[in-house]
Amino acid sequence: MKTPVISHFKADYANDGVVMSPEQVIRPDVAAAARDALLAVSRGEYATGKPPLPMHGWTPDQDPTHMATIQEAHRANKAILAVAEEPAFVKWLCDVLDAEWVQVWGILGTIKPGKGSKSTFGWHRDGPYWRWFKNPIETNAVFVALSDCEEERGALRYVPRSHLWGAGKDGNFFHDREDSDLESRRNELRVPDGETWTESVAAMGAGYAAVHNAYTLHASAANTLDEPRVNLTVTVRTNRSELNGFEPEEEDVYNWMREQCDPSEFYPLLRP
Numbered sequence: 001m002k003t004p005v006i007s008h009f010k011a012d013y014a015n016d017g018v019v020m021s022p023e024q025v026i027r028p029d030v031a032a033a034a035r036d037a038l039l040a041v042s043r044g045e046y047a048t049g050k051p052p053l054p055m056h057g058w059t060p061d062q063d064p065t066h067m068a069t070i071q072e073a074h075r076a077n078k079a080i081l082a083v084a085e086e087p088a089f090v091k092w093l094c095d096v097l098d099a100e101w102v103q104v105w106g107i108l109g110t111i112k113p114g115k116g117s118k119s120t121f122g123w124h125r126d127g128p129y130w131r132w133f134k135n136p137i138e139t140n141a142v143f144v145a146l147s148d149c150e151e152e153r154g155a156l157r158y159v160p161r162s163h164l165w166g167a168g169k170d171g172n173f174f175h176d177r178e179d180s181d182l183e184s185r186r187n188e189l190r191v192p193d194g195e196t197w198t199e200s201v202a203a204m205g206a207g208y209a210a211v212h213n214a215y216t217l218h219a220s221a222a223n224t225l226d227e228p229r230v231n232l233t234v235t236v237r238t239n240r241s242e243l244n245g246f247e248p249e250e251e252d253v254y255n256w257m258r259e260q261c262d263p264s265e266f267y268p269l270l271r272p
């Protein structure tokens, strides 16, 4: 049985903690150029001469049947950044978030190979990872499809209302890489009295986007189709976000925060 698809009505964002764009917000030529650029970066071809950041264990020579998670892929090829600057994307996002502006502070490029293995993202909430903000609730991950993303192709899945269940670290299994982990981990997650665990998927075509609250539980399974799932996760902060200041220790681990929360060429501040 197919899982229900997430709502595309902005009014559902507050209750569901996730919503998708009602139409394509990235023009087809911009999405296609970004997809080709991300595939080139995954082969180690860096048009700007700058490599992505060495995170999540990805290297260009990794096993091609495993998921590629390429952090700050846009530093290597600006065709990837062009996606976040699309006027329809910025307008839709600021409208859903009721924000005057958003600033891009990260872009993760993901390729889930066709019939791949080790291609699962485990259940997690983003907020607990984003310790350098005083109010992670004012930061969001935005999934942007550069290929079709059907459920069978490992579409992102969410637990609607789970952003209202608490901001704890429970359910941070981002690095689970096997589909079997999704089932077993579900049982470890706390569902408050009166609430129910339901799931919906961001099944969408190329050029669509979905935004979720920093505390909405989400995950995605491996791609069971022949063609890859190619997408970006654009992380943004709104004009209401406040920084905590930088922890040298965190910089050692993540190696990115100081520079990325200051608007710049690769981290633009975007207004509708």
Ligand SMILES: O=C(O)CCC(=O)C(=O)O
Pocket: 108, 110, 121, 126, 141, 154, 155, 156, 218, 219, 220, 231, 233
């Ligand atoms: O791309 C996906 O399927 C999940 C990505 C994600 O959850 C994240 O980057 O936080």
